Amino acid sequence: xxxxxxxxxxxxxxxxxxxxxxxxxxxxxxxxxxxxxxxxxxxxxxxxxxxxxxxxxxxxxxxxxxxxxxxxxxxxxxxxxxxxxxxxxxxxxxxxxxxxxxxxxxxxxxxxxxxxxxxxxxxxxxxxxxxxxxxxxxxxxxxxxxxxxxxxxxxxxxxxxxxxxxxxxxxxxxxxxxxxxxxxxxxxxxxxxxx
Numbered sequence: 001x002x003x004x005x006x007x008x009x010x011x012x013x014x015x016x017x018x019x020x021x022x023x024x025x026x027x028x029x030x031x032x033x034x035x036x037x038x039x040x041x042x043x044x045x046x047x048x049x050x051x052x053x054x055x056x057x058x059x060x061x062x063x064x065x066x067x068x069x070x071x072x073x074x075x076x077x078x079x080x081x082x083x084x085x086x087x088x089x090x091x092x093x094x095x096x097x098x099x100x101x102x103x104x105x106x107x108x109x110x111x112x113x114x115x116x117x118x119x120x121x122x123x124x125x126x127x128x129x130x131x132x133x134x135x136x137x138x139x140x141x142x143x144x145x146x147x148x149x150x151x152x153x154x155x156x157x158x159x160x161x162x163x164x165x166x167x168x169x170x171x172x173x174x175x176x177x178x179x180x181x182x183x184x185x186x187x188x189x190x191x192x193x194x195x
Contacts, residue, residue, distance in 0.1 A: 002107030003156040004066075005118065005141070008100050009125065009132035011076045013047055020128045021058045024070060027120070028060045035060035038071060038081075047076035053088070055081050065109035068117065069102055070124065078102055078129075106138075107156055111149050114138055 011017060018040045028035040039056040057071035059080075069080040077100050079088075087099040106114040118140045125132035134141050137156075138149040166189045172181045 002105045002160065003114070003137050003153055004103050004105040004107070005114075005134055005136040005138070006101060006103045007078065007121065007132070007134040008102065009078050009129040010047075011042070011072050011078075012128055012130045013076060015128045017042060017056060017072075020070070020124065024058045024060060024124075031062070033060050033062050042072075042076065043074055049075060051075040051077075051088075053084065055079070055084060062109055062113045062117070065113055065117075066105045068104050107153070107160070111138075111146065111153050114153075115140055115146060115149060
């Protein structure tokens with residue numbers, strides 16, 4: 001839970017993965033962000049629908065932010081180590097679609113980091129990616145409006161604060177499992193009640 005953005009796309013085979021990684025690495029060094037480089041060159045065979053267990057690209061971590069994977073499978077599609085492990089061998093087609101969906105929570109990093117990441121993805125997507133899609137819960141991708149982004153951060157902060165207060169104020173019934181308890185707490189918070 002927390003304000004996030006979600007993205008997908010594929011690497012442009014006419015571009016250099018190594019150059020993209022170097023550009024991201026330079027940014028991370030400038031901003032003093034931690035990063036980890038994975039494989040830097042795709043297989044010579046080119047992109048096909050199939051993929052291996054190899055992951056290519058770079059993962060970086062702004063302060064107070066989830067790690068940001070700019071990583072790809074051998075078929076050139078954006079994915080991550082975690083998504084590959086969780087959904088790569090799934091026989092369930094409903095689950096397999098999550099293989100190519102990436103998300104980053106920026107809630108605790110703040111609006112400056114969120115806005116910077118969105119600007120960064122705009123640049124990288126235009127320079128190195130194809131079929132790039134982003135869904136920004138802060139609406140900064142669509143609007144480039146810091147006031148709108150701040151409003152979204154405020155809304156999510158209020159939701160998190162109310163949820164934490166709800167957990168403190170609403171005791172779990174002995175007969176409830178955790179899922180039923182959380183559903184009840186959410187319901188009571190939405191109604192503005194604390195029973």
